[in-house]
Amino acid sequence: xxxxxxxxxxxxxxxxxxxxxxxxxxxxxxxxxxxxxxxxxxxxxxxxxxxxxxxxxxxxxxxxxxxxxxxxxxxxxxxxxxxxxxxxxxxxxxxxxxxxxxxxxxxxxxxxxxxxxxxxxxxxxxxxxxxxxxxxxxxxxxxxxxxxxxxxxxxxxxxxxxxxxxxxxxxxxxxxxxxxxxxxxxxxxxxxxxxxxxxxxxxxxxxxxxxxxxxxxxxxxxxxxxxxxxxxxxxxxxxxxxxxxxxxxxxxxxxxxxxxxxxxxxxxxxxxxxxxxxxxxxxxxxxxxxxxxxxxxxxxxxxxxxxxxxxxxxxxxxxxxxxxxxxxxxxxxxxxxxxxxxxxxxxxxxxxxxxxxxxxxxxxxxxxxxxxxxxxxxxxxxxxxxxxxxxxxxxxxxxxxxxxxxxxxxxxxxxxxx
Amino acid sequence: xxxxxxxxxxxxxxxxxxxxxxxxxxxxxxxxxxxxxxxxxxxxxxxxxxxxxxxxxxxxxxxxxxxxxxxxxxxxxxxxxxxxxxxxxxxxxxxxxxxxxxxxxxxxxxxxxxxxxxxxxxxxxxxxxxxxxxxxxxxxxxxxxxxxxxxxxxxxxxxxxxxxxxxxxxxxxxxxxxxxxxxxxxxxxxxxxxxxxxxxxxxxxxxxxxxxxxxxxxxxxxxxxxxxxxxxxxxxxxxxxxxxxxxxxxxxxxxxxxxxxxxxxxxxxxxxxxxxxxxxxxxxxxxxxxxxxxxxxxxxxxxxxxxxxxxxxxxxxxxxxxxxxxxxxxxxxxxxxxxxxxxxxxxxxxxxxxxxxxxxxxxxxxxxxxxxxxxxxxxxxxxxxxxxxxxxxxxxxxxxxxxxxxxxxxxxxxxxxxxxxxxxxxxxxxxxxxxxx
Numbered sequence: 001x002x003x004x005x006x007x008x009x010x011x012x013x014x015x016x017x018x019x020x021x022x023x024x025x026x027x028x029x030x031x032x033x034x035x036x037x038x039x040x041x042x043x044x045x046x047x048x049x050x051x052x053x054x055x056x057x058x059x060x061x062x063x064x065x066x067x068x069x070x071x072x073x074x075x076x077x078x079x080x081x082x083x084x085x086x087x088x089x090x091x092x093x094x095x096x097x098x099x100x101x102x103x104x105x106x107x108x109x110x111x112x113x114x115x116x117x118x119x120x121x122x123x124x125x126x127x128x129x130x131x132x133x134x135x136x137x138x139x140x141x142x143x144x145x146x147x148x149x150x151x152x153x154x155x156x157x158x159x160x161x162x163x164x165x166x167x168x169x170x171x172x173x174x175x176x177x178x179x180x181x182x183x184x185x186x187x188x189x190x191x192x193x194x195x196x197x198x199x200x201x202x203x204x205x206x207x208x209x210x211x212x213x214x215x216x217x218x219x220x221x222x223x224x225x226x227x228x229x230x231x232x233x234x235x236x237x238x239x240x241x242x243x244x245x246x247x248x249x250x251x252x253x254x255x256x257x258x259x260x261x262x263x264x265x266x267x268x269x270x271x272x273x274x275x276x277x278x279x280x281x282x283x284x285x286x287x288x289x290x291x292x293x294x295x296x297x298x299x300x301x302x303x304x305x306x307x308x309x310x311x312x313x314x315x316x317x318x319x320x321x322x323x324x325x326x327x328x329x330x331x332x333x334x335x336x337x338x339x340x341x342x343x344x345x346x347x348x349x350x351x352x353x354x355x356x357x358x359x360x361x362x363x364x365x366x367x368x369x370x371x372x373x374x375x376x377x378x379x380x381x382x383x384x385x386x387x388x389x390x391x392x393x394x395x396x397x398x399x400x401x402x403x404x405x406x407x408x409x410x411x412x413x414x415x416x417x418x
Numbered sequence: 419x420x421x422x423x424x425x426x427x428x429x430x431x432x433x434x435x436x437x438x439x440x441x442x443x444x445x446x447x448x449x450x451x452x453x454x455x456x457x458x459x460x461x462x463x464x465x466x467x468x469x470x471x472x473x474x475x476x477x478x479x480x481x482x483x484x485x486x487x488x489x490x491x492x493x494x495x496x497x498x499x500x501x502x503x504x505x506x507x508x509x510x511x512x513x514x515x516x517x518x519x520x521x522x523x524x525x526x527x528x529x530x531x532x533x534x535x536x537x538x539x540x541x542x543x544x545x546x547x548x549x550x551x552x553x554x555x556x557x558x559x560x561x562x563x564x565x566x567x568x569x570x571x572x573x574x575x576x577x578x579x580x581x582x583x584x585x586x587x588x589x590x591x592x593x594x595x596x597x598x599x600x601x602x603x604x605x606x607x608x609x610x611x612x613x614x615x616x617x618x619x620x621x622x623x624x625x626x627x628x629x630x631x632x633x634x635x636x637x638x639x640x641x642x643x644x645x646x647x648x649x650x651x652x653x654x655x656x657x658x659x660x661x662x663x664x665x666x667x668x669x670x671x672x673x674x675x676x677x678x679x680x681x682x683x684x685x686x687x688x689x690x691x692x693x694x695x696x697x698x699x700x701x702x703x704x705x706x707x708x709x710x711x712x713x714x715x716x717x718x719x720x721x722x723x724x725x726x727x728x729x730x731x732x733x734x735x736x737x738x739x740x741x742x743x744x745x746x747x748x749x750x751x752x753x754x755x756x757x758x759x760x761x762x763x764x765x766x767x768x769x770x771x772x773x774x775x776x777x778x779x780x781x782x783x784x785x786x787x788x789x790x791x792x793x794x795x796x797x798x799x800x801x802x803x804x805x806x807x808x809x810x811x812x813x814x815x816x817x818x819x820x821x822x823x824x825x826x827x828x829x830x831x832x833x834x835x836x837x838x839x840x841x842x843x844x845x846x847x848x849x850x851x852x853x854x855x
Contacts, residue, residue: 091564
């Protein structure tokens, strides 16, 4: 029937087409700014002022390059990442990757629920009530919804990230300093600064994102001929997420750093903002934290259950009944309950749990990236859509940088802090 | 004793994967990498053995299975000498069915249970000198075995429950029910197996569910190997989005071939979803009589009688006797949508009456068909809407209505299944609205 030529479409037609394809890229990128991300960015802004904001430029680049590969694989093969890993590298590689992924993601989910708990404290709501409500909401949303309706909810959640951009303007930062710091970075060669840098990169690019993004693109059924529009989705997503992160750093830098306030968590950041930037900024910040945590907590358990069932060859999907897909539902439900219940235990060392999940993420990421590179350069799978030489060079550099940074993230925490 | 012998002849692929390959002198050539199989009847026989020599760079050797003299767990012995085997740095076996690339860890269709499954391990049978694929393992135990924990987990389970289902039940599926899904890179179709016939025997509704479990690429490849009747049946059971993307992928020529096979109502439904330029092209490629009919019907709304009707009806001339009529009905039966309702027409195809098969069968063979006709014939016009059709069907309790044009010429029929799905969706929307209120 021949390919439909989109060149013949008017500019409005193309806009419409883009809007219909939009979703997976932007959602995945935004989930990135979850509770852990917001904490890291707040601390970075509060402790180092504007001196780290230059790093968002290379991060945007790396994020887009990696996410683009996932999308391309999804569109060309029509299969999820776990599927492809199982089919090309066998059961052993898949099994161990999935074990680490589950551990890392349980940690991530706990971090999200602790973000919800923190925002409950900030709003003055009972944290037990809010956590239980959110857990039930997440479970029902996915089990009773379908991909299309869920995607709409998620896209709305993306809009709420504007809260951070608004609060960025509310604090009236010094734009001249920001521009000069972004374009002419002044690197500091001390341990704290480098450690923070690694943290920012680590929270922005996580293993589960690759699985989620690829699954979402497959589920959406995007065709190869529409791929250029989807690539735009990935690029826009990459920019949006980093702009939000950028503003979180600015908020904290222009208030907390200026007054020399030290913080450890996003909750402390919000509390410290109240006297310095006013109640509106405080509310916006708290709302942003709640939105981000809930958003990420909805996606992580689902993404994990999907990947594991895909890799192990179990029935999966929210349109199946429990009897048809018992492993899928058990895993999905267990992760939510586990994540929510753990946070409710009094005196639980949440900071250590988050640390643990970051370590698991850090171990897994290099492996996943290397597997992805081997998959995307496999001509049998990708045909003519393998990476070009130059693209490969760029990706390898990115991957090597990511691996080096992940290892650095593991070293000081895993070894030196004991 | 006999039993023990028989048991030792079965083995899993995971037990010989990476097995040492020894020549007749006991010199180690390398490790077993892959086995290429060839379907024979209900089974598949090992045809070629691929040996991998580790190191940098890796190299492979391809030897026929006939040189294998002895197979045991972890070790294979060959007839010849090591120097007769040639290793090459490239491996090329695209067209063959490879255990490692095409079956192990891949998705396959289980045609007995009609679903898509993932192969965890392969159960092989060593019969005399032939190695035969007997079953595929799709159970959890297959995964555990591949991971190398089988003994450990078995012992662990035994401690808790000696009669555990995990130990008792083997999740094996016989090879004769398995259709691999690997794609031939040249023809871009699923590698055809003997069992392909079975694929055509799966009911279309089940086949479409299997299709939905596959990736787009595999969907097309699987679709291509079906025969034309199965193709058109399958296409009817898919939803519009899937139909459209399949037709786009298979190319205009084949799409037209299928459209020729489809009943007119389904064909019109399908064409009305496609872009105008495509429809135009396809109609041009079709049989002219069919195309003319379709293009007329396409002019009507999908919700009108003309858009819903089919032209495969049974009509008999008013001058015929019942005996002649029955002969005519028999002739037209294969293509007709229903033979329950029989329509009586004059020479210019004007609708003059209708009857049902039951009346004709019990009537006197010598009588004229007009004697078996109903007193009143209810008909509808081409532009009538679903609601009116449903109303008439309900009022007169008839499940097949003739469609006539403005001068009472019979053009088609509407059966209850044509409007059923529309009625369901209308009813469903309504009940949903009520809930909201």
